[in-house]
Amino acid sequence: MENNSVKKKKSFFDGPLFRTRIKSANAKLFPEGVIGYFIGPTLALLTNSILAAYLNQYMTDVLNMTTWAPEFFKWLPVVSVIFVVLGNIVVGRLMDKCKTKAGKARPLMLVAIPLAILALLLLFVLAPFTTDTVATEKHMLSMIFIAIGYNLWFAIAYPFYFTSHSALVNLSTRNSKDRSLLATIANATALAAMGASSMVLPFLAGRFLLTGDLQASYNAWKIFVIALIIVNTLGIIIEFYFTRERITEESFKKEETSEGDTAALKTEEKKKTVSLGQQIKACFKDKYWWIIIVFFFLYQLGGMLKNISQPYYCKLMFMDEKLGVYSNQYGQDLMGTLSIIGAIPTALGMVIAWPLSNKIGKGKAILFGSILAVIGGAIGFIAPTNFYVVVASFVIKALGSTPAMYLSLALLADVLDHQEAMHGFRTDGFTMTIYGAIMAGMTGIATGVLNIVLDAIDYVAPDAAGLFHPTALMQNVMPWVFIGGETLCYAVIVIIFLFMGVEKFTALDHRAIVKDQRAKAEAEGREYVDPATELALQEEESNRESEKQRVAELKAKCEKKGLNFEEEEAKYQAVLAAKQEAAEAKKAAADAKKKAAEDAKIAAYNALSEQQRADIEAKKAAKAEKQAKKDAVALADFNRLRAKYNQAPLEAESAVAE
Secondary structure (H helix, E strand, O other), X not given: OHHHHHHHHOOHHHOHHHOOOOOOOOOOHHHHHXXXXXXXXXXXXXXXXXXXXXXXXXXXXXXXXXXXXXHHHHHHHHXXXXXXXXXXXXXXXXXXXXXXXXXXXXXXXXXHHHHHHHHHHHHHHHOOOOOOOOOOHHHHHHHHHHHHHHHHXXXXXXXXXXXXXXXXXXXXXXXXXXXXXXXXXXXXHHHHHHHHHHHHHHHHHHHHHOOOOHHHHXXXXXXXXXXXXXXXXXXXHHHHHOOOOHHHHHHHHHOOOOHHHHHHHHHHHHHHOOOHHHHHHHHHOOHXXXXXXXXXXXXXXXHHHHHHHHHHHHHHHXXXXXXXXXXXXXXXXXXXXXXHHHHHHHHHHHHHHHHHXXXXXXXXXXXXXXXXXXXXXXXXXXXXXXXXXXXXXXHHHHHHHHHHHHHHHHHHHHHHHHHHHHHOOOOHHHHHHHHHHHHHHHHHHHHHXXXXXXXXXXXXXXXXXXXXOOOHHHHHHHHHXXXXXXXXXXXXXXXXXXXXXXXXXXXHHHHHHHXXXXXXXXXXXXXXXXXXXXXXXXXXXXXXXXXXXXXXHHHHHHHHHOOOHHHHHHHHHHHHHHHHHHHHHHHHHHHHHHXXXXXXXXXXXXXOOHHHHHHHHHHHHHHHHHHHHHHHHHXXXXXXXXXXXXXXXXXXXXXXXX
């Protein structure tokens, strides 16, 4: 026990300098939510959003690499995908092994800071610049710096930050309400960073960063990147100090048990561990797993092709009618306008996606949305040089893509639940590794595809006046990248989602999982507690601990500021009672409204004729019979699959959906 204690003190991140500034037991909107989960991450994520949107343009329209290093330009992002995927996997493993008082995710954020600074300096400040159009020693040095900087950012620095950032919500608290609050803020953070880079920066880039004057643009990028380094560093530091890993702290305390208890816990964990080979075998045999993984591949590929080709499309396809030219500034302005308009259906989709899925199911919502996206893409090909037609196409595709955007991870969870029901274990580890690799690596693949296309159509940087001179070949090919790439991906998604039927097993999966857990508990001679009850007990315990912590914090505050604890506690209880009274009144009003609606419905039913009521009851009976047949078929299919994997079947009454 003494040795373990000594080892823990050796951690660099265990010192007081690295202690979180969040002291409350509960996750609160302020300061943790606003500062730690919104302001900090928005500043930190902004840099990667800008690199994803503008690094390729920097290489084509500032460094002019398509003229003196076309092969390097084409293959850098493609080859780098290997390192990006490996980097994400390694960082994930490091996070699992990181155990400090500061947490297991938060320390890796600080490691990302020097790596990010070096990567950005290599890419934009240290890489030499020359206006020569033939390869020189400066160009060779520039390629070396860019290759190192590119992989240092995308394969090492950014994974160190983003993997840790992504884990924070799940590590923040066990309180489901608090966790939902932080998750909502985290989603808003990603949209804020993306919005700043795609909706605001284009209007500035055409005037300062991508002007056509290569030397002036290069110098402007140096200044801009220094500012980005400051913003990125500040954002990471803010997020580090204003977040807290309460779940990690719990596990840290558990390790302070006796050596015998620790050994027993480790033995038990080892028994529960499912090997990677078992997970791979289960996944490869599951058609629903293949469908959802292929979906993520296509969804991310189509989206990235659209995003990275958008600036080139706007500059090469839309003429400034007033001046009769294709200009960099005009194209950037249209790109920003297109992004702003496209954000409207995305926001609308956030409101309608979940109600739609509750009515028809997540898989069908994604299927119908994908059909709409294909229709939107087809519209774009009607007049690909007409901005208004392309806007209509963009908006319809964006609206069609919203079910995929908001529902796909929930559908993936259904697939994982189904695997657990079939095999008795989950494959989260292997599945999320594949998912993460797709999300991380697709930027490089899509960029590589675009760069190969740009090389094939002889794309060159704008002239000194910031003007482009697109050829017929360019205007024939670019619609197939910007519009066609995503449209074709959604067309394939439509086809594969005709076979996505995992949701018909959802109720049966949950019943089977509970049955298996109960049987395991009985075999081990312990009392079984169902997941809902266990969650409620954990919530009660969390609330009790939070209340103890609140009282302790208030006592410390009163002692520090010379306040009367009883008076301050009475004030708190009065405010709490008022809130509870208001909540109860609101609930009573809602219940009364609901009862009035039900009474009105009953009254309307009673007012019908006897024949009308008989028709309604007949329709209900026919619907119930139809559903019973579907449930019976689903149960038969389910038990056939369970038998295939040597799992006990469910009884007939389990076919009734919850």
